[in-house]
Amino acid sequence: MPTLNWIGKDKIVNHHNDVPFKVLEKKYTFGDDTENMIIHGDNLEALKALLPKYENSIKCIYIDPPYNTGNEHWVYNDNVNDPHIQKWLHDTFHESGITVDDLTRHDKWLCMMYPRLVLLQKLLSNDGAIFISIDDNEQANLKLMCDEIFGQSNFIGELIWKKKQGGGNDSNNVVVEHEYIISYSKSFSSFRLGLDENYQLDDKLYPLSDEKGQYGLITLDKASIQFSQSLVFEIETPSGEKLLPRIVKGKQSCWRWSKEKVQKQYNELVFKNGKVYTKYYRPKGITQRSLLIDAVYGRTETGNDDIKAIFGTKPFDYPKPVSLIKHFISIASDKDAIILDSFAGSGTTAHAVLNLNKTDGGNRKFILVEMCDYAENITAERVRRVINGYGEKEGTGGGFSFYELGTEIFDSKTGLLNNNADTEKIREYVWFAETHTPFCAPKSTNNYLLGTYGRADYYFYYEKNEETTLDWDFLQTITQKADQYIIYADRCLLSDSEMQQLNIVFKKIPRDIKKI
Ligand SMILES: C[S@@+](CC[C@H](N)C(=O)[O-])C[C@H]1O[C@@H](n2cnc3c(N)ncnc32)[C@H](O)[C@@H]1O
Structure with a gap:
């Protein structure tokens, strides 16, 4: 290219x-x-x-x-x-x-x-x-x-x-x-x-109307389509008249519909002045x-x-x-x-x-x-x-x-999370950095839950003016079960083996927040 x-x-x-x-x-x-x-x-x-x-x-x-x-x-x-x-x-x-x-x-x-x-x-x-x-x-x-x-x-x-x-x-x-x-x-x-x-269709093309809308008529016989002898057969009008496709300029035309289709959709045909027609309705719109x-x-x-x-x-x-x-x-x-x-x-x-x-x-x-x-x-x-x-x-x-x-969201001088930024916006950002999906605040009794992505629950344990600690007290506040827990906090007091056993991944604020 x-x-x-x-x-x-x-x-x-x-x-x-x-x-x-x-x-x-x-x-x-x-x-x-x-x-x-x-x-x-x-x-x-x-x-x-x-x-x-x-x-x-x-x-x-x-x-x-x-x-x-x-x-x-x-x-x-x-x-x-x-x-x-x-x-x-x-x-x-x-x-x-x-x-x-x-x-x-x-x-x-x-x-x-x-x-x-x-x-x-x-x-x-x-x-x-x-x-x-x-x-x-x-x-x-x-x-x-x-x-x-x-x-x-x-x-x-x-x-x-x-x-x-x-x-x-x-x-x-x-x-x-x-x-x-x-x-x-x-x-x-x-x-x-x-x-x-909005396209302006030509009203003259749809002069008639019925319960389905405005329509025009088109003859069922056409000299311009590929001739086929099987499309030349008699159609009987409701008054008993038998009609054949016309001969146009010396050339035999044929019906556009097969015999089976005429039988099945006979009600859709219109008979007028010794000719057979089908209706074409005004479309709701046309291709751009x-x-x-x-x-x-x-x-x-x-x-x-x-x-x-x-x-x-x-x-x-x-x-x-x-x-x-x-x-x-x-x-x-x-x-x-x-x-x-x-x-x-x-x-x-x-x-x-x-x-x-x-x-x-x-x-x-x-x-x-x-x-x-x-x-x-x-x-x-x-x-x-x-x-x-x-x-x-x-x-x-x-x-x-x-x-x-x-x-x-990040202080341009220190590269750290900006304490002056709105907490909800920081939560939105952290969720997006982790999952690359739009944030939608979850309904939960735990205010730190960001949401569930895949089989993991994400927690952002953040307070503007105090350090937060991932410890047993915080774990008590988690009531929703998940296969894995990704938890952001300032510090962690759990041991590696405890975290492994409980399937917890600890991420430190703000260092571990990915900059996208
Ligand atoms: C051609 S006008 C748009 C007119 C508009 N479609 C209307 O019907 O009123 C372009 C507008 O884009 C704004 N614009 C140009 N660069 C921009 C930027 N980087 N961020 C936001 N707006 C910008 C201009 O100030 C201007 O008002």
Whole structure:
């Protein structure tokens, strides 16, 4: 498989491992207490912070990263000269002998995207899919990079979204009226894209209707199919008339159905004007087509109108239409799915999730990440207004919690467990480091139990401000039986033979906690 190379790639391919695990600090909850999250911060750290709980759990990811157009005059920088990203590039490369000035804007963009896509791939569930909006500036690079990260065989398709019509006659040679949406699954064999229910079918094709829905008629005899004498036989109409396949332009046609099928499904035949027909029903949806036309999925203006209707003004440049993102969510997830957008911008993805839930009674959850300071007054504010209603629009209901990136789980200077980190987050991390599965707090009378994995029970006997000791007193508190016990504590007073006999593995806090 051809691979893409660029300056800085060597330094970046494993960079996701060096990103510190940070705690997500909840600042407030708005509306109902749901699992919906809006996280303010760089998505590299936010995605890493989500791993312990959400690895392999996200059904649908939609991202709309900066396209690297070079435009710096929007509310966000649409290139890699954003001060946050410049600082991140500088910090990441400063010891490598490469200076940020050695990188072209394409190198920088690829370095920025690579580790973030690696983490997104880890978060995706086995039956999940990612959709990435992009334009000509980076489309070719992104495709090759995704082949490497997601695997060529997991490529779902490249959709073309017609985003505008008209104007542009002053463009050089070609007026670009489209963007791309590149889509990959985590595991192609476990993934199935849903039907496109928005596709505009031609109503003229389904002029009739019965209790099963709208339908059209198609003659049972066809001159165009492979002729077979066994498909030429008489069919008797309910009024006793006997019909044969017609002779069309001097050529004998034959029935599409065998004699047996006609006998078995006689009730499905329609007799009209001396001809035999079958019904074809209007389908609920069709297999996704690669062209997404603006009349159905919205265009750039639609995204602007969506946000203007909420704020009265347009506080954000080029938000995507709600209808477009809604479409990706509906073809790639079920009603309980978690939807992630780590380049959230004005929060269109949350808007789409809340709208869809309202329409079909679903319980989808969203996780948004936005680095810029408008995460609160544009992203979160838009979601609040969608929940409560705006203008004439009734609210969708629901709620979300707003988070900031907090302390690191490991102190970056000492490398030891950070005492200031939230204990529940440390428990999440320890469980994830041990099992690589998402943490789900167990129902137990023993507060130190993390859970059962395989045939072992994991205990994290940790207190922020005091040393803990694995001894007989602690063992008395364990009532749940397991084949093996993995117990973290500060000290251990049990002998090796006692531990062997009771199948206990002692792990010292914090030295023995694996850094992932
Ligand atoms: C093209 S906009 C997304 C627009 C969005 N789809 C909408 O409809 O409003 C890209 C967003 O990603 C944000 N962004 C860029 N780099 C980021 C990073 N490293 N972490 C989090 N957000 C980032 C930018 O601040 C910007 O708001």
